[in-house]
Amino acid sequence: MNAITSSPALARARTRWLKGVAADGGRARGSTSLLLLDTGAAIGFATGLAGAVEAVPSIGAMLPWAALMALSGGARGTFAMLATRVGAAGAEHAKLRLRRRIVATSLHRAPGSTATTGTLMNAAVDEVDAIDGYVARFLPARQAGAVAPFLVLAATALASPVAAGILFATLVPFILVMALAGGAAADVSRQQFLALSRLSGRFADRIRALPVVLAFGAEDREAAALGRAADDLARRTMRVLRVAFVSSGALEFFAALSVALVAVYCGFNLLHLLPFPVPEQLDLGRALFVLALAPEFYAPMRRLAAAYHDKQSAETAAERLAALEGERQSPVATVPLPRAAPGIVFDAVTIRYPGEDTAAVSHFSLDIAPGETVALLGPSGSGKSSLLHLLLRLAPLSEGAVRVGGIALAETGGVATIAAWVGQSPLIIAGSIRENLLLACPKASPQDLTRVIHAAGLGPMLARRPLGLDSPIDARGGGLSGGERRRIALARALLKSAPLLLLDEPTAHLDAQAEARLIATICRARAGCTTLIATHSERLAAIANRVIRLGETA
Template sequence: MTAVSPAPFAPAAWLKQTGRAWRRPAMLAAALTVADVLPAIGFAAGLALGIDQFGRSPIAAAPWLALAAASLIARGLLSQAGVAVGARLGRAVKRDVRDRLLTDLFGRGRRSGDRLTAVVEGVEALDGYYARFTPLRLAAGLSPLLIIAAAAVASPVSAAILLFTLLPFVLGMILAGTAAAGESRRQFQALERLSGLFVDRVRALPAVLAFGATDRVTAEITTASNELEHRTARVMRIAFASSAVLEFFSALSVALIAVYCGFNLLRLLPFPVPETLNLGRAFFVLALAPEVYQPLRRLAAAYHDRQAAEAAVPALITPDETKPVRLTLGDTAPSIRFLAVSIAYDGAAPVIDGLDLDVRPGQIVALVGASGAGKSSLLHLLLGLSPLTAGAVEIGGVRLGDGVDLSGQIAWASQAPVVVPGSLARNVALADPTACPGRVKAAAQTAGLTGDLERPIDERGGGLSGGERRRLGLARAMLKRAPILLLDEPTANLDPASEQAMLETIREAARGRTTLIATHSAAVAALADRVVRL
């Protein structure tokens, strides 16, 4: 048996990986944003020299004022080009992610309110990250340093002041971003809960009306709406507070430069400095001072785009992207060992405590016991649906760890098999989409599903009786080529005649596999090689 280790998952890593296919437009957008520094310096130089020359002669000042005007025009064109490239980048990434989500949603039948929210709100949250935040991130790192270097040509002292005051500005951004990150995640989770709740209640509207539960449902939606409103308000408060802090540091820095340049021009500085400014140099530095913080202020304004995108990432990941550990068992039935296994949910008392159980290869083990004894939880543990609180599980001699995926190696028949809209044959084929129609038909017939396999079935299972739903789960288990078989109450709520007819199907499904069956039925337990009471 071999195992493939998973790649570590992080929202930032997923965003970087997703945008890798559009690296060139991303770099172009970032380059256009950084190039904004050149016309900013040109405008400051043209304005400063124009004012300095204007007292001597308006004609001498005209070329410099023309340079300032041309710099403004160039800056506008560069800004427009950067926005356009960023917008195209955002649309391209959103289209790709939305296509993957729609394939997962409709092509594989994973329909839920949360997935619908991800397709709409989650994908839109990516737009600001790729269109605005990604280009601004590079500009915020380079542009202030380039502008300070230009200012140092005219006034090294002013450049030192700008560099010194840049530190608290950056620190304020980091603190604000850290505070906003958690609130953004909680806001998106609240939005997901509200959307999922609303979709589920609309689907169940006939039942809600039939049982007179409209007041209760209204109260649930009101509570979820109030939670979303509360989370959104907290995000906005943090955004406004952080904006005020950054504006304060920016204004303070510009004020320090203005005071220094003014006192230097008047020769009233109370301490010696290694430079003497004239009007042109002082005006040049004053014009550049606000530009030092402009890229950082724009990044701060777009920082919530990053937080929103990272908060949406968990909902945007499809199962194929999580890349869990995959165990390859082969065709031979493996042994299964439970070593002092305990299962507890959310800090409650363990439903299973210190279980030791050895299941030999190919053995059929029936798990019996009262309701709540942990039979289903033990099966769910192998499927990764129950938490392993203590102990260990070994499959074929290999100990399972966190993130292990056994789904491809387990045939599973639950008490209520999932049904998707489509034909009966399509529902059987969910266990193995690569199976040919002949194998699907054979599995259905062996499981006792008679009649037209192409008859339509809705997502609620309309068109199937309770017994046929049980047989549907067994048909899937028989179709799937897996060395482990798990059955959860395969004959529950069936009459004695139907149960007897089901026993041969269970025996056929378990042939050549290591099988665990959770059951209350003495007849099903009689099929087992071993009965374990929990």
Template structure:
């Protein structure tokens, strides 16, 4: 772990602080001509200030090297963990079973912002975590030979500080979780509203949408203030006990040297050891100051890690040949239960070569059912398996969505997204098969430019691109969402005929409102 790898550099940092402090103390002793006491032998030597200066320079160099080593180890380890986390997260967000439906903005926040929060924690907080525990004890052990009373004063202020930090940290953790949830909601809302800005302006909904954004922003502001309040409380606790510790050590040393203590001195303290103790006193709380400075990143990172856990803990399915052993599918007691969605339980089967229609009113859960069968949504109950009872691999499923993903590039690139090795001849044949021939003729063929928004493409043409992509993938199970929507009667009839023809060699499940398509299917499943 990161903080284990940085233990040795932090110990080197404390050693450098001790060397620097001793050089400073011995230099003051030489200037004052007062080099006596248990450390006098080390302070003696040729030259009035040459040896103390060497100590100070060596200590400062050691501390700089230690800080560099800590940062380098922390950044390298955080980058490696981030790559592994993204390797597990991105496939889950792009095509794995999700605990619930996610908007584009929410997916973006999970993929980018949450990863950044965890990386910040690993870079800033994790390296100082163990040092904050052992650092004060090491400093007290270094100070003890010079003044065991000063070491005891430092340790006496540590226990109430730890108790105060626990109380403040608990409040900060809860506040950080609420802040992260509000930030995720705001990011999702903003991205989705910007995406649909033309539609919002068309219907004159600017005022209502602006009010939604203002309310989400207000929630973020309130929860951010709560986090800052908890952080200020935690820092106030730290600063109070750090100042108390240094003040008590300074008072003890200041009154002990001239013999002005109101009680019998428990030890004999001279100038050089006393100055050494005073120089080391701030180092006692320095590891905890570093921890407090990074505590906010710790809270946000842990909250982000908890939010990503349902996605990163999923095992990635090993790639399997698409349909080498496909015999059909069986849906057993499939139940979906998300906010606004309640479907099932559903039980039905599709043969290896089949055409089944999933029907129901808008909002009944047809698309969500397809997503659950495709493994993109985790059902509340039930399962989807092959007819032989084996798990259904995602590599056997082709998805033709209502609004298929479009990437910036050529039409050929978009059609062959799931079949990158397909030849232009194969791509052109499938494009003609799904009815994209007129588009090829008037827009430059397969080399026509396509952007991510599908500018210049009708809804029916986008659906045809998604269907062509599913056919080219060669996968035996095709899930088609409203394939005849946005088509005129003649085009819809041609699409139904195509699906019937494909069902001679594929297993096809369509979600549709089209009664003609439902009648053409072997079985209709009404939600």
């Protein structure tokens, strides 16, 4: 998967992509509005505090100001809580929409994509989750940070233009420090996120391949490799934390320094000890008002700085997710295929996978009549499976044309809607045998199940199991022989009642007796279907109307 580079044009494209994702949440503006209301409540609290202190000699006069202070304080807590909740809800909605897009992209990638199962799982789970902080915290903080300080500055200027000028003057170095801290954090954050993504993908791939790892005694080697990757991730995470601590310390220093300057000015002004003339003389109320508001001037920017790491993580995830979405096949207007057994024509077809110098299939032509059974016989690498994958749009058509039922394959979007498929490694899901069969037709009746069980020869296997169809099996098909797994796949294919039957090495790795029984089952199942079989087996090929022999290379 190629990541988006950091050139200005592509950085802008990445930002637009992120904004589009955030717009799916639809609640960033609501959270921003609540943060601005929080700033307004802070101004109200400062007003109540100043008024209450000035009115201390009179309890009656102090009560309204105290009430304003209490009301504003309660409002601040309420607005902050609601802003967090609204932001989190918007982020959850945006992630749900994005995760659906990524899963759909994973299922409709262009043929030849190099993304592994672990990479796709990590993209759909961890990398989508990296968008959470961007939508829930960073976007509202950035939008509020562009307005809230100036609201505070305007309120401060009403009480003390000089104090407002001090705050404004200290804003420039504060922004410079934020920019420098952000730049320093960007690279280390990106490297840490990429290391996390690689580790997650590798771990998922090794779990998926665990039987092979154990069979070859490679568990110690793989565990050591994962340990090294985890240590590298830990080192990168510590770099991120170091940069975050240093940048946070610098930001806090400048914020505290700015507040201190305002406090010194107010104190010396009240005591008439300023060494230079100023066009104002503060009273206690205005001085307290300014002092109470000074920290609020920097609060939105400190909130933004705290969420900056969320931005970096989201941008790194956006590079990978946008690149993954770029691998999705463009939707095409599809022409529905007839439900009758179709004829299939391969006309000078060439299949070349991306990144490969040689073609998997070159200039292959074949005309299959409706209802005919054709066996593609040849050694590994001759292109048998690629031709079946081409019909399912799992392999790229580089040259030539394919027509199914007289309709160009490019206009159909593939034959999946009318095809029953049995692959080399039948898919088994964790659950019961019944659930595995019903993948093809969830609403199948008990009579339909009985029919395909008999047709696929599953009766003897089910009779040996106390729970029959409800017998549990794990995702690896534990407890099932190779022939039984293939019979389940074949029964599932028959349950679809499709007019096109595609079989990819259905008898591979079976002993002679099991192969003979499965061949007899396939011979019955192909009735009324156009059938295309890719196989090494001469015995299976013998049931076909025609045998097409492919060479060492296609």
